[in-house]
Amino acid sequence: MRGLLTVPSPPGGFDPDAGWRLHPQVAVRPEPFGALLYHFGTRKLSFLKNRTILAVVQSLADHTDVWAACRAAGVADGEQRPYMHALGVLADSNMLVRKEIQ
Numbered sequence: 078m079r080g081l082l083t084v085p086s087p088p089g090g091f092d093p094d095a096g097w098r099l100h101p102q103v104a105v106r107p108e109p110f111g112a113l114l115y116h117f118g119t120r121k122l123s124f125l126k127n128r129t130i131l132a133v134v135q136s137l138a139d140h141t142d143v144w145a146a147c148r149a150a151g152v153a154d155g156e157q158r159p160y161m162h163a164l165g166v167l168a169d170s171n172m173l174v175r176k177e178i179q
Contacts, residue, residue, distance in 0.1 A: 091165035093143035096176035099134065103172050107131060114172050123172055130163055138176065 099105070102118040111125035112134075125131045132150035133143075140146040143164060147157050167173045 091161075091168040091173075092175075093161055093164070095143070096137075096141055097143060097146075097164070097168065097173045098138035098176050100171055100174045105131075105135065114167070116170075116172055119171060121170055121172070123167060123170060125163075130160060133160060133164070134167070134173070137173065 099114075100116060100118070102116055104115045104117065106113040106115070107128075111127045112131045114123040114125065114134075115121075116123075125134065129150055129152060133146050133152065136149055137143065137146045140149060143161070144154075144157070147160055148154070152160055164173065
């Protein structure tokens with residue numbers, strides 16, 4: 078539940094109301110500035126610009142939706158827009174994939 082905040086979903090099919098996780102072929106290398114993500118299948122490299130987005134990405138699989146992962150990482154509801162955009166870009170580049178429904 079997002080409360081009063083309405084953030085439109087980024088284009089490309091990223092749905093923050095759904096569960097997401099790192100693609101199984103993605104490796105995460107934490108760095109002082111955030112992290113590097115490397116996709117062994119596509120050979121793409123992505124940069125995470127801070128430790129907060131790293132915490133969100135690393136905890137996605139533990140939460141039912143993206144909103145919960147952001148809140149767990151300390152991102153307030155009113156500050157989630159840039160994180161949703163970044164996660165949408167990662168989903169579009171296949172770094173993130175939807176969790177399977179169990």
